[in-house]
Amino acid sequence: MLWIPIDRTLDIPLKRQVYEYIRKLILHGELRAGEKLPATRECASHLGISRNVVIEAFEQLLAEGYIVGHQGSGTFVAEGAFLEQMQEEQTTTLEISEECIQEKDVIDFRSGIPALDMFPKKDWGRLAKEVCLEAPDYTFGYDHPEGRLELRKILSQYLRKTRGVKCHADQIVITTGATQAFSLITKLLLSQGDKVFIEDPITNEIQTIFTSTGASLIPIPVDEQGMRTDLLSDSEKPRFIFVTPSHQFPLGSILPIQRRIQLIQYARANECYIVEDDYDSEFRYNGEPISSLQGLDSERVIYVGTFSKNLSPALRMGYLVLPQALIERCKSLKWFHDLHTPSLNQMILARFIEEGLLERHIRKMRKVYMKRRKALREVFLQEFGKTAKILGDSTGLHLIAEFKGVEFTEDIIKRLFQNHVKVYPVEHHAIRKGRHVNKVILGYGNLRTEEIKEGVCKLRTVLEN
Ligand SMILES: Cc1ncc(COP(=O)(O)O)c(C=O)c1O
Known part of the structure; x- marks a missing residue:
């Protein structure tokens, strides 16, 4: 008779325990195709559990194809349900928890x-509740790829005021973090053999994203004033130049206005874009945050922002501010990536900014x-x-x-x-x-x-x- 270890102290229903145990035996090949399972009545009395529990477990196994029932002759292990080298689930769990402890x-x-530990949980929680309860039913359906209008509107005002970004709501596409923005830019602008001028050093994740479609990176050294714009070569034509002008990552320099102008003049003369990654410059400790590069030429600069540093990376909220020529294609690409960034989070964030809570949190x-x-x-x-x-x-x-x-x-x-x-x-x-x-x-x-x-x-x- 089949012995199944039943543990009534576990928070797992008995029918689930019976089902899991038999399923594992079948997958591991310990119960082989064609082997007969005991009758439900016998099995139940042997294990000291109700017959209904066994029946329900068998029905689940039957529905998933692990066993077959032949009328009158009983229940048998089905053909083709044996999977070689099943990993013991427990091993993985143990490894992960050990790693976490370290x-x-x-x-x-x-x-x-x-x-x-300083995420504004109370305010965010209150707004999450309000948004969820007050949102009209249609907001729980699919949304537009560029993101919620209320967020894009308030964000355009916020960026104008705090970062000197020149834009209106139509130029903004809400993304799943800046990382997705980089990925969209890559798909939008880069093909095999294209070139990108990029600060060196720069985050290696960004390097990986930009080279993922076969483009190559032309490193431009960074000194204590940011990218050496005097080294931009006229012989190589990049699709775009990537910079972190307000706080170079990782070296921390600020690109002075002379180099900003040089960069824009280069981009105009060579008909390429500049991608400005403005990831953490709101936290400036000895003066006002540095104004954006985008404010100098909104048709040459693609501005990328994120809420990962000023709020939390777990939100996965970022955005692109695009030149007119790129807006429609970028929206299609965003749709293709993931339809849109989760609407409720966008609505919460819009209210968070509108109520002045973002600025207060940053202060x-x-x-x-x-x-x-x-x-x-x-x-x-x-x-x-x-x-x-x-x-x-x-x-x-x-x-x-x-x-x-x-x-x-x-x-x-x-x-x-x-x-x-x-x-x-x-x-x-x-x-x-x-x-x-x-x-x-x-x-x-x-x-x-x-x-x-x-x-x-x-x-x-x-x-x-
Ligand atoms: C230079 C730089 N830009 C942007 C980001 C933000 O990425 P995300 O918004 O996807 O969290 C990071 C993340 O650490 C970064 O190092």
């Missing part, structure tokens, strides 16, 4: 992560991050003195530390991790290798001051040994 104990200087977070940045600079100076220096403008959620005579090899990064601290070499983001081996990115947005201090002390201890 990561949890590490002081992680990952860049671009805002203070996750509050600017103070928090300023303190964290200050703490990082201070402890850094204390621990490293003149043997290292901090680079970049006082903006955003990370800074760069440059060390004398240190090379951040895989081995050092591994040793740091073993000592519960994680830092990110600039070299990982370099296109031309070898120029930034002594620099690391230190993200401080999601670290409390005590963690920052402890992390930098650990960094010194490992580097000293």
Whole structure:
């Protein structure tokens, strides 16, 4: 008689336990095709459970094709339900949880992560409830690819006011994070053999996206004033030039107006676009945020923004501000990608901005991050003195530390991790290798001051040994 371990303490219905157990035996080949299953009455009395439970489990197995019933002669394992090398589900679960425990104990200087414990949960939760209860029925259906009009309208006003972006709602396409915006730009503008001029170093994820359709990257070095616009070559014609002018990622410089003008003049003369990634510049600590490049020429610049840094990356909300010529094609592409970004989140965000909560949150977070940045600079100076220096403008959620005579090899990064601290070499983001081996990115947005201090002390201890 078939023995099935029944556990009444589990929060899993008995019929599910019977069904799962037999299903597993069949998939693993322990019950073979043609083998007869016991009668439901016998099985139930053997296991001490109700016959209905067994009947329902058998009906489920029958419906999914694991067993077949022959009238009068009983129930049999069906042909073709054996799957070789079924992975034990439990093993994966265990591995994942072990990994999480390790990561949890590490002081992680990952860049671009805002203070996750300070997400405005109350306001967001209140608005989510209001939006959900008040939204007309049609808003729960499919929506337009470019995104909700109320969000695009309020966003255009917000961008004009805070970032000097010149646009109206029709030029905005709401995306699933800036990452999707980069992916749409790639599909929109790049084919095999095309060229992109791009700051070097620059996020390696962005490099991967832009080269995904066969385009090649022409790296333009970055100095303490951002992209070296004097090195833009007239002999190679790019489809676009990619820049992070308000806070270069990762090195942190700001592109001065002279270079901005040079960039726009180049783009006009060579009939190419400029893609401006404005990811974290609202957090500027020693002055007003730098105005956007897009404000200088809205028909040459494609502006990309995100709510991942000023609110949360989990929202997956970003946007594109497009020149007129690209709007319709971009909407079609967005439709093709995922129809549209989830409507309810867009509606919540629109109200969040409309009620002035985004600006209030940014003001509050600017103070928090300023303190964290200050703490990082201070402890850094204390621990490293003149043997290292901090680079970049006082903006955003990370800074760069440059060390004398240190090379951040895989081995050092591994040793740091073993000592519960994680830092990110600039070299990982370099296109031309070898120029930034002594620099690391230190993200401080999601670290409390005590963690920052402890992390930098650990960094010194490992580097000293
Ligand atoms: C340079 C840069 N731009 C933009 C983003 C934002 O990406 P997303 O909006 O998809 O979270 C990131 C993410 O870290 C980034 O490093």
